[in-house]
Amino acid sequence: xxxxxxxxxxxxxxxxxxxxxxxxxxxxxxxxxxxxxxxxxxxxxxxxxxxxxxxxxxxxxxxxxxxxxxxxxxxxxxxxxxxxxxxxx
Amino acid sequence: xxxxxxxxxxxxxxxxxxxxxxxxxxxxxxxxxxxxxxxxxxxxxxxxxxxxxxxxxxxxxxxxxxxxxxxxxxxxxxxxxxxxxxxxxxxxxxxxxxxxxxxxxxxxxxxxxxxxxxxxxxxxxxxxxxxxxxxxxxxxxxxxxxxxxxxxxxxxxxxxxxxxxxxxxxxxxxxxxxxxxxxxxxxxxxxxxxxxxxxxxxxxxxxxxxxxxxxxxxxxxxxxxxxxxxxxxxxxxxxxxxxxxxxxxxxxxxxxxxxxxxxxxxxxxxxxxxxxxxxxxxxxxxxxxxxxxxxxxxxxxxxxxxxxxxxxxxxxxxxxxxxxxxxxxxxxxxxxxxxxxxxxxxxxxxxxxxxxxxxxxxxxxxxxxxxxxxxxxxxxxxxxxxxxxxxxxxxxxxxxxxxxxxxxxxx
Numbered sequence: 001x002x003x004x005x006x007x008x009x010x011x012x013x014x015x016x017x018x019x020x021x022x023x024x025x026x027x028x029x030x031x032x033x034x035x036x037x038x039x040x041x042x043x044x045x046x047x048x049x050x051x052x053x054x055x056x057x058x059x060x061x062x063x064x065x066x067x068x069x070x071x072x073x074x075x076x077x078x079x080x081x082x083x084x085x086x087x088x089x
Numbered sequence: 090x091x092x093x094x095x096x097x098x099x100x101x102x103x104x105x106x107x108x109x110x111x112x113x114x115x116x117x118x119x120x121x122x123x124x125x126x127x128x129x130x131x132x133x134x135x136x137x138x139x140x141x142x143x144x145x146x147x148x149x150x151x152x153x154x155x156x157x158x159x160x161x162x163x164x165x166x167x168x169x170x171x172x173x174x175x176x177x178x179x180x181x182x183x184x185x186x187x188x189x190x191x192x193x194x195x196x197x198x199x200x201x202x203x204x205x206x207x208x209x210x211x212x213x214x215x216x217x218x219x220x221x222x223x224x225x226x227x228x229x230x231x232x233x234x235x236x237x238x239x240x241x242x243x244x245x246x247x248x249x250x251x252x253x254x255x256x257x258x259x260x261x262x263x264x265x266x267x268x269x270x271x272x273x274x275x276x277x278x279x280x281x282x283x284x285x286x287x288x289x290x291x292x293x294x295x296x297x298x299x300x301x302x303x304x305x306x307x308x309x310x311x312x313x314x315x316x317x318x319x320x321x322x323x324x325x326x327x328x329x330x331x332x333x334x335x336x337x338x339x340x341x342x343x344x345x346x347x348x349x350x351x352x353x354x355x356x357x358x359x360x361x362x363x364x365x366x367x368x369x370x371x372x373x374x375x376x377x378x379x380x381x382x383x384x385x386x387x388x389x390x391x392x393x394x395x396x397x398x399x400x401x402x403x404x405x406x407x408x409x410x411x412x413x414x415x416x417x418x419x420x421x422x423x424x425x426x427x428x429x430x431x432x433x434x435x436x437x438x439x440x441x442x443x444x445x446x447x448x449x450x451x452x453x454x455x456x457x458x459x460x461x462x463x464x465x466x467x468x469x470x471x472x473x474x475x476x477x478x479x480x481x482x483x484x485x486x487x488x489x490x491x492x493x494x495x496x497x498x499x500x
Contacts, residue, residue: 065449
């Protein structure tokens with residue numbers, strides 16, 4: 001059965017007052033991840049089709065074509081995990 | 090003549106492409122890239138000279154010992170120390186500071202004493218003193234900084250007293266690149282009977298350093314920020330102070346003798362000579378050899394040339410960044426009092442967004458607190474982005490960075 005770990009290489013909690021999460025997707029799955037996310041999330045803004053400002057279930061985040069995403073205003077890692085489950089699985 | 094384009098040919102990693110763009114490495118304050126000369130010397134050490142150092146009589150050990158001792162000598166010469174006795178190899182700046190905190194501070198600081206650190210310190214020059222203050226009961230006092238990130242010398246001079254036993258301050262701020270006048274700080278400290286510990290992590294790789302002229306008591310720095318490998322760095326200490334200090338860690342290498350009294354059933358231990366007294370266990374021999382090669386590389390370039398090149402790049406980058414409408418730069422505008430570090434933010438974006446955006450174009454920069462949270466809090470910054478230059482960076486790279494920065498402004 002597929003899991004979030006199949007797609008996510010690493011999650012970094014940023015330092016700084018903004019407690020954002022940077023999700024780094026597995027390099028060999030990045031195209032698949034970007035496609036999945038773009039299918040489910042609402043595109044608010046796209047820059048040169050390589051950077052996407054998205055919202056999904058009241059969560060705003062930015063997705064980069066390089067296979068990285070920055071999630072803002074989440075309570076903790078478990079909330080992030082729930083969002084990723086909904087987005088990726 | 091210093092030629093960054095020629096220098097670049099020595100750095101294999103700079104040929105890489107990241108996200109289909111040529112790599113632009115502007116995160117040098119975090120760690121530097123390594124020239125092929127350093128990479129080759131590490132490979133050669135393991136292929137031809139690897140052995141444990143000291144005490145063994147076989148040929149390989151003799152070769153490894155000679156290389157390791159020579160490495161201390163080269164580093165000592167690089168900072169104009171009196172000799173190898175004054176240069177202790179450690180893992181890096183953090184370990185060097187902890188060495189002073191525990192080997193000197195634990196025995197010499199007591200309730201009622203004061204340690205002065207500045208508000209611009211990296212966490213590694215704050216946390217050890219705060220931890221130790223909980224054990225020994227002394228006070229940690231914070232020297233103020235001015236609005237442009239420079240040290241407030243007047244406030245520092247008002248703060249210091251006969252209670253102050255050591256002043257711990259960075260030579261160059263890892264946030265703003267401000268160069269502190271540590272010679273002045275050391276003079277004032279000595280007038281009050283206090284020692285000085287200088288965090289040289291951001292200065293030794295970028296400026297000519299003469300510890301005799303600066304008259305500092307301790308200087309801590311890391312090899313990996315100055316072209317050397319990770320896991321190796323040095324603590325300079327004045328010989329007479331190091332001699333009086335007890336060891337930091339116990340083990341092999343740092344002892345001359347562990348003699349067992351069969352009647353009292355106790356061991357009597359005598360310490361090894363300096364600097365080995367502070368290098369317990371098998372040291373990072375290969376790291377030392379790599380650091381030696383890094384120092385040789387920098388000496389060939391000339392530290393005055395290194396400083397001038399970074400100063401030129403910083404001035405150019407700041408001037409171009411000031412042309413970006415949404416970019417706010419922090420720290421002093423006068424490049425003569427700073428090294429090649431520029432902290433900034435882009436209006437409406439978090440520093441992490443800026444770093445991720447630049448990464449998309451192969452440009453590596455830092456974002457966050459840079460382990461200098463107190464200074465961010467003083468300046469009321471949620472975080473900051475930071476570019477930092479070194480010998481292989483060029484004006485063309487700055488131009489490309491500005492191009493992408495202007496794109497970011499449109500987000």
